[in-house]
Amino acid sequence: MQRIALTRRGLASLALATAVMGLLRPAAAALVPGQQEIVQRVETYFNGIHTLAADFQQIAPDGSLSTGKLYIDRDRGGMRFDYDPPSKILLVAPGDWRLIFYDGSIKQVNVIPLAETPLGFVLDKEVKLEGDVTVEAVREREGEIDLVLVRTKEPDQGQVVLTLAKRPLELRRWTVTDAQGLTTTITLSQVQTGMPLDRKLFVWRDPQLFGWPED
Template sequence: MLRRTLLTILPVLALPLLLPARAGAQSPRGATASGPVPPREQGPLLARAEAYLNGITTLKARFLQLAQNGGSAEGTAFIARPGRMRFEYDPPEPLLLVASDNQFLYYDRELKQPSVVPVGSTPLGLLLRREIRFGGDVEVMEVTRNGGFLGITLRRRDNPAEGQLTLVFSEQPMELRQWLVVDGQGRQTRVTLSTIETGMPLERRLFTFNDPRFFEEERNR
């Protein structure tokens, strides 16, 4: 039932964010930003967050994903900017999510079934752009600060029905710690990062799902 539901909603949801999974993990504390920043004071904060994100070439982190229904999943996230991302879920979840070549792959290892949608149909695709800029086709809905955390809520200006993406950063040092997606139906999913590393080499084979050998490796796991 879970997999059938996911396959029907893939074209409109941010893939790595909205996959309700096994229950049991507790909600992270202290990383939810609140308290609006006046528009006249937002400029330097947005510029600092842009500079940080654009300075990331590679990132590896553990993630904890919490869905609105209380389900949770953990795993390892890899980002290689621009354009590439991989979410590897810990067992018993059989799910794999990979972004590359302007496509998002959802792969169920148990069913051996891949599904692909455009990166542009997912809010998280904003993080994979060659240049991240809070402006133009990206509309800043709100900027908040609380307890050393900065929150920036965004949506695509030309597709507001897609939903909103909130990025949460620690300010000292500046570091992406969490994101929250609210889809067009109001469903929320939160992903929290920990054990964050940046600047390391990542093998290209992690993201090359357009190579048939990629699936052979996955089937042999």
């Protein structure tokens, strides 16, 4: 497989798209009925979202901070991460099988199957936390719920922890761990749902050909 060269910031951002690690864990216990009910509530929450926009903060394994804007259009199957300057990183899911990752600092494009990304399931027509992903654990604490997700066919390859506020139910953050056990955390704020989103947000236009969006 061809190795790809990415900047340190690009590698941290790529953790949004690939949850691959070689950590072995014991088999997870089956969820109890109360936990299964929470999973169903989370599925209902995601299925009730048509569009979403939010600010995000990304903390990389080295502690560096990036910010930007997240857009999701479940009706179109689109997702977009716009990173604020000075970052030159852009991630776009245009509504097919792809998540396109662009690192403008080295002018490199990488294409990742959406099904292999931590949040790919959010764009399914019906969100079901089973099949391609499995809920390995449900953790509750005051005001928040954690869902630990693994890929069903390769449970030893990694995990993503989704954290949601309890009341009202709302996605707050997620954490991805890489092959060395380093974590990247993405925290959302100013979450809004149900607003119209410009379909152009989810059209992939290679910045190498068309220029950076704000240029």
